[in-house]
Amino acid sequence: MSDEQPDMPELKIESGSGAGATVEPLQLGKRLRQIRHNMNLTLEEASQKTGLARSTLSKIENEQISPTFTAVQKLAHGLDIDIPQLFAKPKSSMTSGRRVLTKVGEGTSHPTSTYEHELLSTELARKKMIPFKTRVRARSFEDFSDWVRHEGEEFLLVLEGEVALYTEFYEPISLQPGDSMYYDANMGHGLVSLSERDALVLWVVAR
Amino acid sequence: MSDEQPDMPELKIESGSGAGATVEPLQLGKRLRQIRHNMNLTLEEASQKTGLARSTLSKIENEQISPTFTAVQKLAHGLDIDIPQLFAKPKSSMTSGRRVLTKVGEGTSHPTSTYEHELLSTELARKKMIPFKTRVRARSFEDFSDWVRHEGEEFLLVLEGEVALYTEFYEPISLQPGDSMYYDANMGHGLVSLSERDALVLWVVAR
């Protein structure tokens, strides 16, 4: 049912690099106003959180003044945004404005003896994360010849079944559906199913 | 090693997030002085490159004044350092060999009118990904004041219910349990539940 489509608010993405000669075209004011609106805050509330005056905030957002660094610090701290992110250009490694859908069961499958990985977003190259759904066939730690170990970090969420995550330096830990783990992938790791049937987990790797 | 059935010790969750009650002790001045020295520049030379007065640079480096944002821009532009990097904490990423468990339902909850986010691995600071499980309360696009838009990329997997992902530049797309999306987060986006009840999704953000 549903949807007629509501008209969507338009807001153009500034393409970033202007002509090199002049200084940054970074619109700090607009950026801050957007953040504040996303948080559903009024100037008064933001003022209380940051310790800056309403008027000052207004002027900063309207780019009538250039805030001092201490002001920026108060802003970032009060609104809980980190400064690098605030100044980062709205650019991404992934070609801007892309998206990809993977319907259930339609990822590309990579079966091994211990796991069956279903890669979920293969179409997009150069992305920061690699997500896949994995059927865990391994039943004991001996199923591995050695630790799996690679650059980056991993996030793991159990979807079905019961698993044990073996990691170097730690005792193995058992996980139920809904439990999640986050760990450094340089640390050796391996996953086994504890129940009769295969377990199903979501895995996301960031390099 | 290895028994087949590992004992399952509990891993303590370091709940203390309390770091940083006071304001950032970020030493911008020292930082800049280091950079300038690394470039073998005198204040005079730096002055010419940046367009700021010698005296001003001196005061900034000695933290006698708090530079305005425009001054910081001139600095960054003139010395060819990018601003996010300037403010980024000199700390490495995740401390090597760490891991953290989040039991089901034990993440930190952040309810809003449209979403209820359950952050899954808050204990580890400075990690590459931010995973959270979200209950989607929004029922129509009008529930949003504006697009959500931020640095990075997002992966999304539907756990329960039926949702529609609205993204800038594209038509909204409907997703069933098991379906997943991967998209650029700079592109405005918003998620609504299509069925009667709230939907449940897993979200992972990489910056």
Add this chain to the structure above:
DNA sequence: CAATAAAATTTCCTATAGGAAACATAAAGT
């Protein structure tokens, strides 16, 4: 150790950021 040169700091003044309150505008209630 002088004497000189070079670099960094401090002084003084002007330009501007930041705060309090007045003003303006918008939304909601009567």
Add this chain to the structure above:
DNA sequence: ACTTTATGTTTCCTATAGGAAATTTTATTG
């Protein structure tokens, strides 16, 4: 409509950032 209430803007004034030149400190050379 009028009044009230909330939110954003502008006005003024004070505090402070930024620039030019004087002063101090640090390095270099005879």
